[in-house]
Amino acid sequence: MTEDIEQTAENTTVELGIEFCGEWFYPTPGQSFSIGRDADLVIDTNPYLHRRLLEIESAQDLWWLSNTGRSISVALATADGAYQAMLGPGTRVPLVFPELIVMFTAGAFTYEFTIRNDAARFTGRDAAGDGDDTDGGTTIGAVPLTVSQRQLLIALCEPILRGGMMGSSQIPTSAAAAQRLGWPLTTFNRKLDNVCDKFDREGVQGLRGGAGKLATNRRARLVEHAILSRLVTAADLPLLDEATKIAR
Structure with missing residues (x-):
């Protein structure tokens, strides 16, 4: 026994x-x-x-x-x-x-x-x-997002979404993501603040700014949450291309 x-x-x-x-x-x-x-x-x-x-x-x-x-x-x-x-x-x-x-x-x-x-x-x-x-x-429950908020998430997650979760990906800077969307940097940062505030209210950790919380860390946490909770997937990438066309 x-x-x-x-x-x-x-x-x-x-x-x-x-x-x-x-x-x-x-x-x-x-x-x-x-x-x-x-x-x-x-x-x-x-x-x-x-x-x-x-x-x-x-x-x-x-x-x-x-x-x-x-x-x-x-x-x-x-x-x-x-x-x-x-x-x-x-x-x-x-x-x-x-x-x-x-x-x-x-x-x-x-x-x-x-x-x-x-x-x-x-x-x-x-x-x-x-x-x-x-x-x-x-x-994770459903968090309502506007079209532009979803486009912002897709722009930040694009390297991972296109790479298929293959080990490592570099997170775009705010300037690079804004350029990808065709938005002014000030517009991107304002929308980033709104998205982070929305998820912070839902209890997602690591998105609140403050001492010791750099923008890079905030974007990284946002990407982690969006990917792991499947808020955005590779099927959403065409929405990013639509934003670029509109901006032009």
Whole structure:
């Protein structure tokens, strides 16, 4: 009986894989698996990226994801965008979903990878229905956007939308996004403020300006939220081209 119990516990922690840029990585139960600039999974040599930002390990019959960085928060979401969570420095969450998309920003670049867990115990729908957000998670409702607000989001997310979530993308500057839309920079910044205020009122973290909150960080958080909650997808790209035509 004891051997059966031990075998069951072992099976629940083996079936976990990480996909980054089309390559798969498989953490070993009982060993820590690090992710960062100088880690088991090397994301990039970007100097703004921590040497070890994330750590995956098995404990208590579960896989856990820990943020071991000092200043970078990490966004998590189920594949359907129904569940999101922010993993701040020094915190950890159990990996209980079949698929989890992980996104974070270091400097001007946003990175993403996917964690797949065959032994997952929940689905995004399960999490959305229980109303428990003690781990920083939240369910995403429909947020009404004007056409120009949606175009702004698409312009900021365009590199990721065209790249198909393939590892890393550079977030456009406000000037570059404004030029892409054919808007004056002042118009773009005003609309960016409005969009950020709207999502801030809905409880999205990291969009409120203030001391230590640079515009780059705000745009990055907006991109993370828009992509992970599927507010914009590649199917929305023609709307961006329409904005450019109108501006001309």
